[in-house]
Structure formats: C-alpha cells, structure tokens
Amino acid sequence: MDEFSFINTIKQGRYNQPSLVRGIGDDAAVFRTQEDVVTAVDTFVEGVHFSKKTMSPYQTGYRALAANLSDLAAMGARPVFYLVSIVIPKIWKLNELEEIFHGMRALARNHHMDLIGGDTVSGSELSISITVIGYVDQDMARFRHTAKPGDHVFVTGTLGDARAGLHLLTEDRECDYKNVAFFKKRHQMPTPRLEFALKLADIDRVTLNDVSDGIANEANEIAEASNVCLTLYDKEIPTSEDFGQFSLKMQHEWKYFGGEDFELLGTVAEKNWNSLVKAAKDSGVQLTKIGFVTNTNNEPAVFVIENDTKARLDKKGYTHLK
Amino acid sequence: MDEFSFINTIKQGRYNQPSLVRGIGDDAAVFRTQEDVVTAVDTFVEGVHFSKKTMSPYQTGYRALAANLSDLAAMGARPVFYLVSIVIPKIWKLNELEEIFHGMRALARNHHMDLIGGDTVSGSELSISITVIGYVDQDMARFRHTAKPGDHVFVTGTLGDARAGLHLLTEDRECDYKNVAFFKKRHQMPTPRLEFALKLADIDRVTLNDVSDGIANEANEIAEASNVCLTLYDKEIPTSEDFGQFSLKMQHEWKYFGGEDFELLGTVAEKNWNSLVKAAKDSGVQLTKIGFVTNTNNEPAVFVIENDTKARLDKKGYTHLK
Numbered sequence: 001m002d003e004f005s006f007i008n009t010i011k012q013g014r015y016n017q018p019s020l021v022r023g024i025g026d027d028a029a030v031f032r033t034q035e036d037v038v039t040a041v042d043t044f045v046e047g048v049h050f051s052k053k054t055m056s057p058y059q060t061g062y063r064a065l066a067a068n069l070s071d072l073a074a075m076g077a078r079p080v081f082y083l084v085s086i087v088i089p090k091i092w093k094l095n096e097l098e099e100i101f102h103g104m105r106a107l108a109r110n111h112h113m114d115l116i117g118g119d120t121v122s123g124s125e126l127s128i129s130i131t132v133i134g135y136v137d138q139d140m141a142r143f144r145h146t147a148k149p150g151d152h153v154f155v156t157g158t159l160g161d162a163r164a165g166l167h168l169l170t171e172d173r174e175c176d177y178k179n180v181a182f183f184k185k186r187h188q189m190p191t192p193r194l195e196f197a198l199k200l201a202d203i204d205r206v207t208l209n210d211v212s213d214g215i216a217n218e219a220n221e222i223a224e225a226s227n228v229c230l231t232l233y234d235k236e237i238p239t240s241e242d243f244g245q246f247s248l249k250m251q252h253e254w255k256y257f258g259g260e261d262f263e264l265l266g267t268v269a270e271k272n273w274n275s276l277v278k279a280a281k282d283s284g285v286q287l288t289k290i291g292f293v294t295n296t297n298n299e300p301a302v303f304v305i306e307n308d309t310k311a312r313l314d315k316k317g318y319t320h321l322k
Numbered sequence: 323m324d325e326f327s328f329i330n331t332i333k334q335g336r337y338n339q340p341s342l343v344r345g346i347g348d349d350a351a352v353f354r355t356q357e358d359v360v361t362a363v364d365t366f367v368e369g370v371h372f373s374k375k376t377m378s379p380y381q382t383g384y385r386a387l388a389a390n391l392s393d394l395a396a397m398g399a400r401p402v403f404y405l406v407s408i409v410i411p412k413i414w415k416l417n418e419l420e421e422i423f424h425g426m427r428a429l430a431r432n433h434h435m436d437l438i439g440g441d442t443v444s445g446s447e448l449s450i451s452i453t454v455i456g457y458v459d460q461d462m463a464r465f466r467h468t469a470k471p472g473d474h475v476f477v478t479g480t481l482g483d484a485r486a487g488l489h490l491l492t493e494d495r496e497c498d499y500k501n502v503a504f505f506k507k508r509h510q511m512p513t514p515r516l517e518f519a520l521k522l523a524d525i526d527r528v529t530l531n532d533v534s535d536g537i538a539n540e541a542n543e544i545a546e547a548s549n550v551c552l553t554l555y556d557k558e559i560p561t562s563e564d565f566g567q568f569s570l571k572m573q574h575e576w577k578y579f580g581g582e583d584f585e586l587l588g589t590v591a592e593k594n595w596n597s598l599v600k601a602a603k604d605s606g607v608q609l610t611k612i613g614f615v616t617n618t619n620n621e622p623a624v625f626v627i628e629n630d631t632k633a634r635l636d637k638k639g640y641t642h643l644k
Binding site: 021022025026027028029030031032033034035036037038039040041042043045047048049071072074075077083084085086087116117118119121122123124125127129131132133134136138139141143144145208209210225 | 343344347348349350351352353354355356357358359360361362363364365367369370371393394396397399403405406407408409438439440441443444445446447449451453454455456458460461463465466467530531532547
C-alpha cells in the first residue's frame with residue numbers, strides 16, 4: 001500500500017463548502033466561519049465495533065461517519081467537514097479500503113460535507129478514527145444540561161433495532177425471523193437525525209443527546225448534566241413493528257441498553273411541543289413523548305414506570321426496584 | 323478499564339482558551355473565532371511509530387502531540403485545541419495510560435492548549451490519533467505552493483538527529499557514542515518550531531513545510547506544489563555537533579531521509595531574509611540558508627550540489643546522477 005497514491009484516490013476533486021480556505025494537500029486544512037464550530041472525534045475498531053461478518057467495507061465506512069454525524073445532530077449542528085485517520089492491516093486489500101471511503105463519501109455527499117484531512121498508517125488491526133466539524137448559529141448549540149422540570153422527554157424513531165440487527169448478524173438463524181433486512185440495516189447503516197435536529201432552530205431551548213449507548217445511559221447523562229430526574233413510561237418507549245418477535249428479555253435489554261440506534265433523546269418545554277411535532281413531520285421522523293422531567297429531591301436519576309411500578313434505571317444496565 | 327472514569331482522569335479542571343464555548347462533557351465541543359481555523363490529524367501506532375523499548379509512555383504522548391503541533395507550525399498557526407482518540411490494549415496499565423496523557427498535557431500546557439474531546443476504545447494495539455486545531459490571522463496561513471524563483475531555501479535546527487537517536491535506541495551500542503542523551507531526546511521529545519513560525523507574522527510570504535519524512539520528501543513537496551525547482555548545497559545542510567561520529571552512509575541517509583526531526587523547511591524572498599534571521603534569533607532557533615529556488619524548465623524537481631556535482635534528489639530516498 002503506497003500511502004501517497006492512496007490519499008490521491010480518496011481526495012475530492014472539488015469541495016462543496018464555501019468556508020473552506022484550503023483542503024487536503026498541505027500540512028493542515030484551513031477554514032473560516034462566523035458561526036460556532038462544533039467538533040467531535042469517534043473511533044471504530046475492527047473486532048470491537050464491527051467485523052467483516054457483520055458489515056461490508058462500504059457499510060463500515062458509512063456507519064463510522066454516521067456515528068459522528070449523530071453527535072453533530074445532538075448538538076443541533078450542520079455537518080461541514082470531516083478528517084479520517086485510518087490504521088490499515090496489510091491483509092486488507094486496496095479495493096476494500098476504497099469501499100470504506102466510498103461508504104463514508106456516500107453519507108458525506110448527502111450533507112455536502114468535505115473530506116479535508118487524514119492520515120493512513122499501517123498496523124495490525126483496522127481502526128477508523130473520524131473527526132467531524134459542524135457549524136451552528138452562535139449560542140444555538142444544543143446541550144445535555146438544559147433540561148428543566150416540567151419538560152417532556154421525547155425520542156425519535158424506534159429503539160433496540162440496531163442491537164436486534166447485530167443479533168441476527170451474529171447469533172441467530174435469520175430464517176426464523178421476519179423483516180431481517182430492516183433490522184440488519186438499522187445496525188449497518190443507521191440514519192443520523194440531522195434533518196430533524198436542524199428543523200428545531202426556532203425553538204429557544206431543546207435538550208438533546210444521541211442514543212449511542214442506549215437510552216438508559218443517555219437519559220442518565222441528561223439527568224446528571226441538568227441535575228433533574230427523568231421518568232419514562234415503559235409502554236411509551238417506541239419499538240419497531242416486528243420487534244415483538246424477539247423474547248421479552250431481549251426486547252427489554254435492547255430497547256434500554258442496546259445502543260447504536262443513533263436516535264435523538266431529548267427534553268423540551270410544553271409550549272414548544274407542537275413545533276417539535278411539526279419538525280418531526282417535516283423531516284419524516286417518528287417522534288414519541290416517553291416521559292417527563294421533575295426536580296431532584298436527592299440526586300439526579302432516571303425512573304421507569306412499568307405496570308404501575310416505578311423502578312430506577314441506571315446507566316450501566318441494571319434496574320433496581322425502589 | 324472503565325472508559326468513563328478514565329475520561330474523568332484526563333479531563334481538564336479548567337480551560338485556557340477564551341474562544342471555547344463548551345469543552346468535554348457533551349456530544350461535541352464548541353468554539354468560536356474570527357480567525358482562520360487550521361486543523362490536521364495524525365496517528366501514532368505502537369510497533370510502527372514507537373515501542374516501549376524506544377519511548378516511555380510519557381514520551382509517547384509528548385511525541386504524538388509534538389508531531390501534530392509541527393503541522394500547525396508549518397501553517398504558521400497558533401495551537402489552541404486538541405482531541406485525542408486512543409485505542410487501548412488490555413495489557414496497558416492505567417498508570418501507563420495516564421502517563422501518555424501527562425506527556426501530551428505537558429506539551430499542551432506550554433502552548434495553553436485545551437483538550438476538548440476524545441474517545442477511548444479497546445483494541446489489540448495501542449494507537450493514538452490526535453486532531454489539532456489552531457488559529458491564524460485571516461489569509462496568513464503558510465502553504466507549500468508559494469515558493470518563487472529567487473527565494474532562499476532555509477531550514478531550522480539540525481537534521482538527522484531523530485533518526486540517529488532511534489538508531490541508538492534500537493540498534494547500536496550506546497557506549498560507543500558521544501552525546502547519546504541528546505540524540506535520544508531528539509527522537510523521543512522533539513520540539514515543534516512554533517515560536518519561530520509565529521514570529522514570521524510580519525512577512526507577507528513564507529513557504530513552510532515541516533520535516534516529518536525527511537527533507538528529500540518535503541523539498542519535493544514544495545517543488546511540486548509551487549511548480550519550481552529547489553537546489554540544495556549538501557555542505558550547507560545543518561547537522562549537530564556530534565553527528566559526524568556516525569558513518570558517512572548513515573549521515574547521508576539520515577539527514578536527507580531520516581525524518582521526524584520536526585524542523586521547518588521553507589523558502590523566502592531575499593528582501594525578507596533579515597526578518598527571518600531576527601525571528602530565529604528571537605526564538606533561539608538555528609536557521610540555515612541551504613539553497614535557492616529556480617524556474618522549472620521541464621518539471622518540478624529538487625537537486626543537490628555535492629563536490630561540484632549536481633544530482634537529483636527524489637522523494638522516496640534515491641538520488642540519481644543527471
């Protein structure tokens with residue numbers, strides 16, 4: 001693998017973003033904007049986050065960037081640039097590597113993003129580290145610490161599907177199940193909820209967090225950052241049409257702790273609920289009110305009401321009856 | 323290794339940069355500036371770029387960030403933020419990981435940089451991917467494509483030392499050599515030439531490239547990007563006091579192709595030479611005029627004059643007599 005010629009194969013012919021001063025080809029890229037700049041990095045390792053059994057190289061690239069874009073969606077930011085650092089084992093073939101970049105580029109192109117930097121080095125395991133850069137109007141970034149008592153708790157889409165897809169890809173006989181392609185796709189090529197998040201720009205306060213580790217984790221992150229309690233109704237947690245074909249234990253585990261659905265979990269005041277509903281409708285995204293925010297008497301916490309019983313939902317996957 | 327508690331151990335207690343709107347703790351970081359934003363990513367893999375034999379964990383962290391800061395120096399940009407993504411094998415101990423971050427932080431603190439994001443994931447080999455963000459006055463970033471016929475070619479510091487240090491760390495008996503600590507340090511803890519680069523702000527045009535792969539490579543990058551020829555005088559290539567103790571073959575190989583010295587190679591017009599000399603003096607950096615820029619009659623190229631013979635110097639390590 002010749003590093004220089006590989007970089008040339010992935011370099012864009014032209015750039016989309018007018019704020020870019022200089023793209024790939026120098027020691028660093030240069031851009032200029034009046035907006036607030038939002039940035040995050042995420043790494044995706046073969047054998048940990050994916051394998052050739054669960055994802056094609058194209059899907060691997062797509063999925064790696066999707067996870068990053070989901071972070072930008074959770075900030076209410078418009079994706080603009082990305083930089084990719086990739087550690088490549090010698091056994092990966094050039095066409096497979098190109099497929100990884102094609103997968104990224106397909107998603108990037110949907111959002112007019114430019115690839116403005118990167119590094120390719122050899123190593124023993126494939127690892128893809130992506131830095132994304134987005135823009136948002138000044139002081140309009142969405143945070144986790146802004147939830148207030150009285151807010152509705154909402155979530156986009158359906159939960160647990162990506163984990164169900166992984167299960168079908170790795171552990172179970174596909175032929176026993178319905179709608180297998182849907183669940184696999186939710187794992188392999190998730191859709192970051194950017195369009196929905198960007199349509200909330202007129203709402204002064206929306207708390208957002210993306211569902212990367214499961215809503216048990218993300219709901220606790222919001223509760224802690226905002227110093228509030230979130231109470232969720234188990235029966236309101238949205239799941240997809242054929243999710244009921246899995247065992248009750250799996251359903252419960254996956255919808256709370258499954259992660260990688262890349263939906264948005266958030267809170268918003270009652271007065272803004274109708275705007276939120278409109279944004280969801282306009283962006284074709286399912287939106288569900290799943291609970292409410294209250295003051296914390298003691299410490300921030302997340303509770304789930306199920307069959308008239310209230311249980312505490314912890315970050316790491318356990319619910320203890322109170 | 324608990325990812326969450328590890329992130330807490332590396333999170334800064336307070337941030338230095340007034341342009342930071344939000345640091346670690348949400349889905350992404352947010353900053354705001356009127357200046358041009360400069361960004362690059364670089365990855366450092368155990369077994370490829372370093373080993374426990376050649377660098378302590380502290381030096382590994384220091385060196386990884388130094389390479390990135392050298393890219394910012396080569397852009398004339400002031401370092402501001404960094405994001406770190408680290409793939410951690412289970413056999414690395416927590417205190418060793420902390421040492422990696424201590425090494426980075428020591429260098430970052432010298433430049434008032436803030437760590438604003440990161441990701442820690444497990445894997446089979448240690449890999450550190452750093453994204454740096456710097457600021458530069460609008461339209462004052464330094465590029466490789468601005469060299470003009472008549473320019474002087476210059477380089478900071480001395481060349482080949484880092485490669486000599488690696489040689490002493492891996493292949494040769496230390497006791498046979500003088501000044502071993504100096505050479506080792508040049509490999510383990512290089513100094514990015516930020517101070518010098520930032521003192522050039524009054525010069526309207528300076529071409530800069532940092533010496534990461536050896537000046538043969540970087541000189542060719544400038545020649546190609548600027549569509550000019552660079553001619554270097556072999557006898558002017560600066561080497562350190564005790565560099566002569568290595569074989570002539572090693573000296574030649576290391577000073578042209580050794581890399582990782584993280585000095586700055588550049589070109590500047592004669593009218594600005596004195597300003598450059600002053601910047602070098604003020605920042606305590608050795609500065610050497612090593613050649614000149616000419617028009618290309620045919621194709622961009624780099625030549626070396628040695629003992630009244632002119633030879634072509636290629637990127638990849640070969641010199642062919644013309």
